[in-house]
Amino acid sequence: MDSIQDLDLTTIATASGVxxxxxxxxxxxxxxxxGKARNLRARLRNYVRxxxxxxxxxxxxxxxxxxxxxxxxxxxxxxxxxxxxxxxYKPRYNINLRDDKTYVSLRIDTQEEFPGIQIVRRVRRDGAxxxxxxxxxxxxxxxxxxxxxxxxxxxxxxxxxxxxxRPCLFYQIGQCSAPCHGKISRxxxxxxxxxxxxxxxxxxxxxxxxxxxxxxxxASEMRFEEAARLRDQIRAVEQxxxxxxxxxxDGADLDVVGLHREGGExxxxxxxxxxxxxxxxxxxxxxxSLDEDELLAGFLQQxxxxxxxxxxxxxxxxxxxxxxxxxxxxxxxxxxxVTLQVPQRGARAELLALAIKNAAESYxxxxxxxxxxxxxxxxxxxxxxxxxLPRRMECYDISHVQGEHSVGSMVVATDGEPDxxxxxxxxxxxxEGSDDYASLHEVLSRRLSRGMAEGDLPDMVLIDGGKGQxxxxxxxxxxxxxxxxxxxxxxAKSRVKRNVRGQAVERSEERFFRPGRKNPVVLRQGSPALxxxxxxxxxxxxxxxxxxxxxxxxxxxxxxxxxxxxIGPGRRKAxxxxxxxxxxxxxxxxxxxxxxxxxxxxxxxxxYEYFHGDDEG
Numbered sequence: 207m208d209s210i211q212d213l214d215l216t217t218i219a220t221a222s223g224v225x226x227x228x229x230x231x232x233x234x235x236x237x238x239x240x241g242k243a244r245n246l247r248a249r250l251r252n253y254v255r256x257x258x259x260x261x262x263x264x265x266x267x268x269x270x271x272x273x274x275x276x277x278x279x280x281x282x283x284x285x286x287x288x289x290x291x292x293x294x295y296k297p298r299y300n301i302n303l304r305d306d307k308t309y310v311s312l313r314i315d316t317q318e319e320f321p322g323i324q325i326v327r328r329v330r331r332d333g334a335x336x337x338x339x340x341x342x343x344x345x346x347x348x349x350x351x352x353x354x355x356x357x358x359x360x361x362x363x364x365x366x367x368x369x370x371x372r373p374c375l376f377y378q379i380g381q382c383s384a385p386c387h388g389k390i391s392r393x394x395x396x397x398x399x400x401x402x403x404x405x406x407x408x409x410x411x412x413x414x415x416x417x418x419x420x421x422x423x424x425a426s427e428m429r430f431e432e433a434a435r436l437r438d439q440i441r442a443v444e445q446x447x448x449x450x451x452x453x454x455x456d457g458a459d460l461d462v463v464g465l466h467r468e469g470g471e472x473x474x475x476x477x478x479x480x481x482x483x484x485x486x487x488x489x490x491x492x493x494x495s496l497d498e499d500e501l502l503a504g505f506l507q508q509x510x511x512x513x514x515x516x517x518x519x520x521x522x523x524x525x526x527x528x529x530x531x532x533x534x535x536x537x538x539x540x541x542x543x544v545t546l547q548v549p550q551r552g553a554r555a556e557l558l559a560l561a562i563k564n565a566a567e568s569y570x571x572x573x574x575x576x577x578x579x580x581x582x583x584x585x586x587x588x589x590x591x592x593x594x595l596p597r598r599m600e601c602y603d604i605s606h607v608q609g610e611h612s613v614g615s616m617v618v619a620t621d622g623e624p625d626x627x628x629x630x631x632x633x634x635x636x637x638e639g640s641d642d643y644a645s646l647h648e649v650l651s652r653r654l655s656r657g658m659a660e661g662d663l664p665d666m667v668l669i670d671g672g673k674g675q676x677x678x679x680x681x682x683x684x685x686x687x688x689x690x691x692x693x694x695x696x697x698a699k700s701r702v703k704r705n706v707r708g709q710a711v712e713r714s715e716e717r718f719f720r721p722g723r724k725n726p727v728v729l730r731q732g733s734p735a736l737x738x739x740x741x742x743x744x745x746x747x748x749x750x751x752x753x754x755x756x757x758x759x760x761x762x763x764x765x766x767x768x769x770x771x772x773i774g775p776g777r778r779k780a781x782x783x784x785x786x787x788x789x790x791x792x793x794x795x796x797x798x799x800x801x802x803x804x805x806x807x808x809x810x811x812x813x814y815e816y817f818h819g820d821d822e823g
Contacts, residue, residue, distance in 0.1 A: 213254055213273055218247040222284045223277040224291060225250060227299075229269040237295040238269060242288040244528070246275050266299050281531045289511045301492055301504040310346050311338030311515055314403060319392065320385040321399050322360045323350065328513040331541055337406040337480075338515055356439050357402045358383040365793060380435075407481055414440060458482060459517040460554075463505070464561025465498060465524075466569050472498075473572070474505055475565035479557065480517075489568035502526040506536075516540040521547050521558050579622030585735040590718060590727055592693040596666035597621055600653075601742045603670045604634075604645045605750035612637065614649035615750035618664075619742050629749060642671075643678045650682045658686065669696040670743050676719050694721055697743050716740060767791070770816045772809040780804055781813070792817045 223246045227239040243249035253267060278284040292300050313324040315334040325346060329336050338346075353359075354376070360367055360383070361376050367386035376382035383390040383398065390398075405413045421436035462477040471491065478486040492501060503526035510516055516536055526532060529546055536544040549555040580595075587595050599619045604612065614632035618625040632652065637644045646669070657663040667683075669675045676696040683689055698717045716736065717726035729736040767778045767788065784802045785791045791799075791813065799810040 213250060215247055215251055215254060218250055218275060219277050220245050220247045221277045222246070222279075222281045223275055224284050224287045226274045226276075226291065226295075227266070227270045228272040228274065230271055235272065237291075237297045239266060239297050239299040240288055240291045240295065242281075242284040242528075244281050244284075246277070250275075281528060282534050285507065285528065285531050285535055289507050292508070293511075301501065301508060311336045312346070312350075312406065313337075314399065314406075316399070316403075318364065320360060320364060320395050322362075322364070323353070323402070325350070329515050330513070335403060336515055338478075353402070353405075354381045357398055357405070359398065359402065360385060409481065458519060460519050460521055460557070461517050462521040462557050462561040463502070463523065464558065464563070464565040465502070466562060466565035467498070468569060471569070472501060473565045473569035475561050475568055476509070477557070477561045477564065487564060489565065489572075491569075491572055497527075498524060499527045503528060503532060506532060510536060510539065516544060518542065519545050519547060521549055521554055521561075523558060523562060524548060576621065582734045582738055583622055585733070586739065589729055589735060590693070590695055590720060591723075592666060592695075593690070594665050594693070596693065598625075598664045599666045599668055599742060600664040601668040601670065601746040602646065602649060602653075603743075603746040603750040604642045604649070605747075612645055613750060614645060615746050616649070616653060617742065617746045617749050619738070622738060624745065631749075643674065646671075646675060647678050647682055650679050651686075654682065654686055654688060658688070663688070664692055666693045666695060668739065668742060668746075669694070670746060671696050672698040672717075673719055676721065680721050689721075695719070695739075697739060698726070767813075770809075770812050772806075772812050777805055777809060 222242075222244050224240065224242050225246060226237050227241075228235045229238040230236070241249070250273065253263075276287060278287060310325055310327055311329055313326045313334050313336055314321050315324075315332075317333060326336075354361065358376075358381050361381070362374065364386070367374075370386060373384040373387050373389065374382060377384040377389065383395060385392075385395050401413055401416060404416075417436055417440045421433050421440065424430075424433035424436060458479070459481065460477075460479040462479060464475040464477070466473045466475070474490045474492055476488045476490075477484060478488075490505070492505070502522060502524065506520070506526065516539055518540075520536075525548055526546070533544055533546050536546075547554065549558055583595050583597065586592070597620065601617050601619075603615050605615065612634040614634060616630040616632070618628035620628070630653075632649045634645045634648060636648050650667070654663065667679065669679050673696070676694065679694055679696075683692070683694060696719045698719065715728045715731060716739075717728060718739075719726050729739075767773050767781065773781070780802055781791055781799075782788070785794055785798075794814075796810065796814045799805065799813055800807065802810065805813075
């Protein structure tokens with residue numbers, strides 16, 4: 207089939223299912239778009255007959271060379287399959303929440319004897335209570351500090367707490383009740399955790415009334431120190447809730463989705479309302495302009511298809527396509543009923559208007575930032591004499607210690623912003639010892655060869671180094687015939703001149719080298735262009751060092767196992783495979799170590815005594 211018009215509709219089923227549109231990318235076929243339909247033949251007939259006249263749809267159809275369909279039993283199965291295929295193929299013309307990330311949440315496992323609070327990024331159906339989501343992990347940690355100041359729960363893992371010989375420092379400063387050493391009863395700790403759950407659930411009045419009641423009881427029984435502590439807790443709670451804005455009088459948990467469409471772009475804003483209070487906001491720029499109902503359905507699938515909290519009610523500006531199927535799917539994922547609402551009046555309609563207003567404001571702010579970044583990229587292009595605007599810049603760095611555990615790093619900036627989903631690590635495979643030039647040659651050869659095959663090449667490659675590194679990478683680019691396809695730049699660190707006493711007296715500017723140019727380019731000190739390139743270089747260095755330390759520490763820990771009598775490479779692998787990590791081996795009980803396949807009793811005892819001998823002594 208050369209085009210969508212050549213599709214034989216008589217071979218297409220009239221059942222529900224999923225269709226995949228393929229196009230040509232280089233010499234290979236690639237999935238361009240994945241869609242679902244209640245009636246596959248009816249949906250594809252619209253495309254074949256040209257009944258969908260939208261410009262972006264016609265642009266897509268011109269690229270389609272083949273259509274594949276997958277029939278499902280129900281429309282809900284089609285929705286689930288569509289979501290799976292989008293994650294697998296990442297089609298260019300489906301919605302792509304590029305700046306999306308996993309939110310952090312608070313987890314309390316009430317099944318534990320003395321529950322603690324954990325910060326997690328995955329919401330599991332494990333019987334624990336989850337609170338959130340929270341957009342900023344840093345802000346959540348600050349909130350948690352305040353929470354510990356008000357409610358002295360344990361800070362560390364219970365297994366770690368029980369191994370301590372005395373209560374930790376947090377107990378000394380009044381931020382832990384030390385259940386590990388019997389400083390609080392099980393019932394007293396359970397009351398404390400129930401108060402925390404009520405606080406995180408937004409039932410602040412209930413928490414304050416409970417604390418005031420306990421304070422009165424303590425004062426009447428002349429337990430004045432406890433009464434003073436409860437008084438301080440009450441003040442802290444009152445100060446905390448003063449800063450939270452009430453937006454819903456019914457105290458409900460809601461997610462509110464607002465849309466703003468302008469100039470072919472769509473901004474989606476998601477407001478999080480928990481316990482009637484607005485706790486967070488997140489915005490997304492959607493480039494592919496589907497019909498708004500399809501766009502909204504696709505957004506809900508992508509956002510809630512991950513491990514994130516799903517509230518009982520989601521407010522929407524319009525009814526999405528297949529809304530009943532979406533509700534069933536969301537309810538299945540949550541484990542309880544989920545309702546999609548399009549409010550027309552009242553407080554919830556006002557909430558929806560607030561989300562739409564935030565979407566419009568986010569679109570304006572994003573546009574301002576985009577224009578500013580484009581101006582900086584244009585400055586980089588002119589200053590360095592590049593062939594094209596460096597919309598995708600990649601920077602590489604090598605990290606090792608005396609040639610051991612060499613790794614390469616690739617960090618990516620797209621339109622001037624870090625694109626962390628595109629970051630990559632490289633294990634050096636063909637180079638022995640500390641040869642940075644050869645390591646860089648290997649990394650660039652592997653990356654650019656794969657990029658040529660997949661049609662995914664950068665506009666500019668930035669190398670951390672001087673003329674030597676530049677010549678090495680230039681050789682790779684010439685071998686692959688990419689000199690006219692991408693620009694190459696190297697950045698040399700500034701030099702520091704010192705006097706006879708070793709004191710720094712002068713620092714030179716950062717220097718940039720280009721192929722075929724003898725003298726370096728020096729960008730104006732403090733300019734946005736210089737800052738952007740320095741930040742990219744520093745990020746590559748940080749990314750490489752972080753991964754190198756992780757590999758080095760892991761290798762050191764694994765080699766530690768072989769110091770144990772009776773443990774060689776084979777038994778080390780068996781232990782790691784059974785337990786999962788060295789830390790888990792350290793924490794494992796003797797009975798658990800005895801269950802490791804092919805590990806004799808004597809070896810299991812030796813491992814346990816190696817890690818626990820000091821504790822027992």
